[in-house]
Structure formats: structure tokens, C-alpha cells
């Protein structure tokens with residue numbers, strides 16, 4: 001930690017980047033780290049490849065986030081947060097490899113340890129919890145925007161304080177964040193208060209797609225680009241839907257296969273898919289994801305494949321037989 005704080009203090013222009021298709025933790029950590037470094041007098045570039053999902057756009061500073069790798073110029077240090085490997089940032093990975101100091105801050109057990117400095121705490125409830133400690137060490141005061149961004153990261157990554165990563169320390173940090181001005185009711189209403197009608201219709205299709213393995217231990221949901229088109233929704237509308245599959249009684253593992261928009265061979269049935277895995281505690285899904293080149297946490301992980309839907313489904317059914 002001390003070496004990282006020293007490095008940040010010595011830097012002039014710092015890139016802060018998080019993973020593609022950002023969740024609340026990636027966005028909250030990005031903004032909080034970026035704003036804190038600005039308070040410390042640094043020139044900062046905040047980068048995320050993907051558009052920011054609507055529920056998070058209320059966060060202060062969100063308009064400062066840039067989305068094109070060309071906007072990353074002349075940085076002497078990069079802070080990469082919530083990424084198990086550097087390629088998770090997307091297209092900018094190659095640019096980041098050329099930055100002289102790369103600092104890797106994460107809470108995924110599967111983190112490969114890239115970069116020149118690592119601060120990896122698999123026990124942390126969220127990357128935002130680690131960023132909270134970094135900000136304290138930097139000696140920057142917790143402003144309302146920083147506290148709100150960190151609180152959003154922790155709230156979302158703990159599934160609203162329901163998942164196993166929720167600990168006493170989680171609440172201690174949140175106590176400090178609320179004391180600094182984060183407003184739990186306000187954040188919750190932005191994140192969970194409203195659903196578009198398209199999203200409800202998509203949920204209907206998602207629920208309808210659920211299949212259960214022969215042994216009753218695995219549930220599978222599949223969403224295609226066609227379903228998004230039919231309901232006028234975007235990929236971010238899928239966020240959280242896997243939890244319905246996970247809550248089915250006696251399920252150990254829930255899987256959501258989501259067709260991605262880009263890539264895929266124009267001929268044949270091969271398409272690019274993102275596969276999300278959730279475990280109810282007994283199965284380590286990070287280990288399963290790792291066998292497909294992905295990663296994550298023991299209870300929430302994912303990977304990418306380019307294949308036919310029937311192909312990936314049969315692999316999942318084979319996996320179910322081993323549970």
C-alpha cells in the first residue's frame with residue numbers, strides 16, 4: 001500500500017480505468033479514485049470503454065469519464081481497478097501496457113497479478129472498499145461525491161448487503177461513507193427505483209427461457225440479441241436478471257448465457273456469448289470460469305465464448321451432471 005501511495009504522489013498525470021460492461025463497483029471505484037486523485041492535485045483521465053448504464057448516470061463526475069482509447073494521452077501512471085486481468089479494460093489494454101507504471105487494484109481471487117504494483121484483496125467486499133482505504137492513505141477528505149460513488153460500489157457488489165462478501169468491515173466502511181454524506185435512500189432509489197416497460201418485457205422472456213438440469217441443481221437462462229431488439233432494450237437491462245435463476249429452490253449454480261452484439265462468424269451458428277455463473281455457496285464458479293479463460297469470485301464469475309448456443313448449452317448440461 002505504502003509504495004502505491006508514494007507512486008501516486010509522485011505521478012503527474014494518472015489514468016484510472018475499469019472493466020468493460022461496468023457494474024456499480026467498477027463505476028463507483030473509477031469515479032471515487034479519479035475524484036480523489038484530482039483533489040490531490042493530479043491531472044486525471046477516467047476511462048471506461050463501455051457506455052455508462054442509465055442507473056449510474058446520477059453519480060457526480062460521470063460526464064468526465066472518457067470512452068475512447070485516443071483520449072488516453074501522456075499518462076505516467078495507470079490505476080486499473082476491478083479487473084482480474086488487464087484485457088478486461090478492453091481495447092485500451094495495449095495503450096496501458098505502454099504506460100510506465102501500472103497499478104492493479106482488485107478483489108477478484110482470480111486476479112492474474114498484472115502490472116508493476118498490486119493491491120489485491122480477495123476478502124474485500126468490493127474494489128470500492130479497497131479504494132476507500134487508498135483514499136484514506138492519500139489523505140484526501142471524503143467529499144459527498146466520493147462517498148456516494150464508493151457507497152454505490154459496495155451496495156451493488158454485495159447485492160445490497162446480502163452476499164457472503166458482506167462483513168463487519170463492510171458496515172464500518174459504509175458507516176464512514178454515510179457520515180461523509182452518502183445517502184442510502186437516494187442511491188437505492190436511483191439504482192432500484194424504476195424499471196422501463198421494455199426491461200420488464202425482457203425479464204418476461206428471460207424467465208421464460210429458464211431450463212433446469214436433470215438433477216435439479218443448475219438453472220440456465222439464455223438471452224439473445226433478438227430478444228433485446230424485440231423489447232427495445234440494451235445489454236445493461238439484463239443486469240441482475242440472473243438472480244431470478246439463482247433463487248429457484250435447490251439450485252446450486254445459475255447460468256446466464258447472453259449473446260453479445262459484436263463479433264461472431266457471419267456464417268454458421270457461431271456467435272459471441274458472455275456466460276455468467278452464480279453459485280449459492282457450495283460450488284466455486286470462479287474455478288469453472290477459469291477453465292474457459294474467464295474468472296471472478298467463488299460465488300459470481302463469468303467467461304466469454306464464441307460458439308453455437310446449442311454447443312455451450314450442452315457443455316453446461318455436462319457440467320450440471322458433475323454437481
Ligand code: 5GP
Nearest residue numbers: 084276277294295296297300301302303304
Ligand atoms: P458477470 O457475470 O456479472 O459479468 O460477472 C461476474 C463476475 O465475474 C465479476 O466479478 C466479473 O468481473 C467476473 N467476470 C465476468 N466475465 C469475466 C471474464 O470474461 N473474465 C474474467 N477474468 N472475469 C470475468
Ligand code: MN
Nearest residue numbers: 025082127157
Ligand atoms: Mn467488483
